[in-house]
Amino acid sequence: MARGMNPGAPVLTRRGFLVASVGAGVGASLAFGFPRGAAAAMDPAVPGGMPPAEAGPLFEPTLWFAIDGEGWVSINIIRAEMGQHVGTALARILADELGADWDKVRILHVDTDPKWGLMVTGGSWSVWQSFPLFSRAGAAGRIALIEQGAKRLGVDPSACRVENGTVVAGGASLTFGEIARQGVPVRRFSADELEKLPIKPASERRLVGRPVQALDIPPKTDGTARYGIDAKVPGMVYARPKIPPTRNGAKVNGVDDSAAKAVKGYVGSLVLDDPSGTVPGWVMVIAQSYPAAIRAADLVRVDWTPGPTSAVSEKDIQDHAAQLIAQPDAGAVLDTGGGDTAAAFKAAQSTLEQTYTTATVLHFQLEPVNALAFEKDGVFEIHTGNQWQSLILPTLAKALGRPETGIILRTYLIGGGFGRRLNGDYAVPAALAAKALAKPVKMVLTREDDARFDSPRSPSVQRLRMAFGAGGEVTAMEHDAAAGWPSQVMTPSLMPKGANGVLYDPFSISGADHWYSVGAQKVRAISNDLANAAFRPGWLRSVGPGWTNWALESFMDEAAHHAKEDPVAFRLKLLDAKGRNAGSAPNAVGGALRQAEVVRRAAARAGWGAPLPADTALGLATSFGQERTMPTWIACVARVHVDRPTGAVRVEKLTLVADAGTVVDPDGARAQVEGAALWGLSMALHEGTVFERGQVKDTNLNSYMPLRISDIPQMDTGFVDSIEVPVGLGEPATTVVGPAIGNAIFNAVGARLRHIPITPDAVRSAIG
CATH class of the missing domain: 3.30.365.10 (Aldehyde oxidase/xanthine dehydrogenase, molybdopterin binding domain)
Incomplete structure (x- = not known):
């Protein structure tokens, strides 16, 4: 003392x-x-x-x-x-x-x-x-x-x-x-x-x-705001889980807690029986305090039989995605108004084809997932921060063996969600432990536990193809994307059918169904079943467009260079609002013309075409936000300097222009765009992990390296004044920064990068 x-x-x-x-x-x-x-x-x-x-x-x-x-x-x-x-x-x-x-x-x-x-x-x-x-x-x-x-x-x-x-x-x-x-x-x-x-x-x-x-x-x-991690009630015990070696299919053979008994406050270890299948193979270590639960869990030894994906690597997942893309009948074909792409490619004067990949991305929200659960007056109360209460309630009902009407989720502020708390799976083990012990249980995951139990953004592989006519005009385009699908794993009832009758996850292909007029168009969404089995794919800020727009907007730049046109002029030519791209009321009034306008404004605002120092250049990318039914038109110009000897990329400035219809909260809108853009920058140059032996390699911030404050560039953000329907601003800016940086790197040093995160080694190799 x-x-x-x-x-x-x-x-x-x-x-x-x-x-x-x-x-x-x-x-x-x-x-x-x-x-x-x-x-x-x-x-x-x-x-x-x-x-x-x-x-x-x-x-x-x-x-x-x-x-x-x-x-x-x-x-x-x-x-x-x-x-x-x-x-x-x-x-x-x-x-x-x-x-x-x-x-x-x-x-x-x-x-x-x-x-x-x-x-x-x-x-x-x-x-x-x-x-x-x-x-x-x-x-x-x-x-x-x-x-x-x-x-x-x-x-x-x-x-x-x-x-x-x-x-x-x-x-x-x-x-x-x-x-x-x-x-x-x-x-x-x-x-x-x-x-x-x-x-x-x-x-x-x-x-x-x-x-x-x-x-x-x-x-x-x-300091008075209450987050889920602050929740407490008299008589509660604390729990920290032992995370099994695989997300799915693990079974507990035995638990040895002899060493943990020396920890003051240790209560015992509980093997969960989960009828919902949410946390198979979980063991909850119970203690009178959370520090005791942390120490005891480190000493508890569990003998598991792992699930079938215990040897899966990132390369296995990506190789499998590439194999699926190579199968012409795999996946769902979206209804894009069609046209015969096969005939267009056969008649093309020239064609372009490229493949793009993205790594596994973790959420790493500041507040690790947690939940307090107990029964009171015949009702099971779950105290936690949650983004999709309506999704986890049926799962809790199945796990607890009671109707949804007998469960209530108490609302708390969230110390970082970013899509992780759309999947409320972390409420299930706390509830099961509370039911088994007949007392309140407060479960908090450590940072490492949280990373291993995360619902990551799936790694992805995408193949894009474009056909050009005799005059250089674009006559056809195909986009095939393979990744793990959150909706297939967690909300299969919300999956629509594609034009070929195959179900697909709309959140994992949004962005590929773009507003460019490209003649015959085919978009194919492919579920990577190996990814779905190896982990629980999750929704991470921007979801599908976080990878589809990386590929699309990198490819549009490559197509512009193939056609020997300026990348801005090339995009403006294709954003002509003809046919299905004309837009419709109430959400997409103006269609592609509004996307063309944000491109035009962002390029002018950033000084597109002006001379710049050596190895420094501008790159542009644009998007329509999350979905065609709710388009948020946005464009980004990144000013980037590349150090040739080291391959280090420094983003000097980001210029963003958004048209989100009526802007309800100007200060909040600016914060949303800037925060989303910085997350996009983080995923483009810094964030990313890989799977090794069925688990993510990086489990804390000593090796998983998000954007640091010293890396934040100058930011210039503008909005188009509008009285149209207000649409979303939390995510669209995330999707445009990565491809804008990649395009700027090419313009600066001639190195084309087709994988994010972009590392100095990859830049050096591309330059060489």
Whole structure:
């Protein structure tokens, strides 16, 4: 014990220090700009740190929000908060349409309940899917408030308007709180009625697209926000798993915990019986504290029979993908409007064919996966951060042998999701252990455990071909992509059929079905069954376009050089918005012409064509975001310098222009684009691992090397002003940075790289 330490005093943690500091200086925190009230925002009983709703009558015209007697508008958020301020973005949609006072709006991240419908945060869908729903919910609230206000004021509803939390009629007015305090029955709107409600024109918006303060900054900065890893209840024990040698098919033959018994606080080791098949071969090491669980787990010895993929390597997975691509009938063919590519290639004046590959990528989110599970009053509670509650609930029901209605997921903030927590598999072992022990179990994975249990982005192999006519025009294109498929493993019911009747994972081929006019077009999506067996493929920020766009945009540059055209001019020529690329309402108005515009703007903004120093060049890439049904048009120009002797690549500047329709949250939008672009840079030059003997090689940040702060380039980000439908911004910028860098390297030193991550050795070899 340190000299002078009081043995009876509570241990002061970093989080406790932050809370104590704020408590001792409320005036300072208010001056710092916390408008919600420090005492309320620091309520530790609320997972997100936001204040609870007031007691008393509530004004609730829809299930998406309520107004209390003090005039607070509490907006229910079903999307996961993982640093992107999704609650602020969605709340301002509803509050704008409602006419609320932004200083009296709060967000409530809700627990699972069938009434919320599909609960998922991914695919850059949150704003896109919520905008029409929340706009109409706000419109319904405005109508209901006017109706009630008009009755109280004795005027016709047509004489009333709503502004800044008040219903106004001439010189008289009523606040939202005054109306709520009446406690009279409120008009409720059905789903059909909501669907028909008109919303404000863009010219009348006061919050959407304007700078406002994010609602969740105070708890995130003062230490009161609660993440899944913070969850605790009295009487709980801690668990750390022993991860088996293979993700699938492992069996436990025996457990030797004799050495672990010397660890103070060690309780025992539990072999899980998992009816859902989520964690086969898992052994949970139980202790009274997490440090004890870590130490004990290191001493527990497990005898496993591994699954059939215990010898699989990265090369095996990639070689298998190449073999599948070589089979002409393998995979699903997408409906691209077709044309006979075989005939076009046979008649071509010239052709181009290249193969591109990407490595396995891990999530390495800051907060390792964790879950607290216990049964209370006949309901099984799971306390954890999760991106897709609706996906894991049926699996938990199967694992626990009870209906979904007997399980609830409590919502917490997420210390980094990036797609890892779309797969909520980590909730299953905690729940099984809690059921077996009949007490609360808090499971936390170490960094190494987390890496080995990750749902990585699958390695991929892609082959692209293009046919050219006598005048150099593009007459046909084929794109074959083989990788592990998350949807096939976790959500097979969501897989559509291709034009040839074969099911495919849309998230693993998005991006290949592009907006370029290339004549006859064929896109083939191929499931790498060896990858699916060796690990559980996951959704990682940008998902399929993270690899499909690497290949597509690298190949478009190679095609431009083959045709002896400038890469920007070549793309603009093909983005002509003809035929199926013309676009359609409501999401893709303008089609390829909008993608051409971001290309044009990014090139001009970056100084395309201007002279640059030796071994320094610009490279461009573009994309339409996640899916053709929700296109986010984006272009990136990378300015890159290559050191020829070492092969080191330094990205000096990234210029990005995005057209995401209506930008709801300008500050959040910029943060999303910049964060996504830096992740794309990280995966292009730094990140990546390989499989060795059925496991990922790199399990901590001493060897897995994401982007460091010293590697961050200058960034210039712009948006196209638009009043079109708002679409997603969380992921599209991830996909354009890698190919822009690869194209810039070629323009700088003539070295063409077709694999990411791009290493100095690979650059040196390509130069040589």
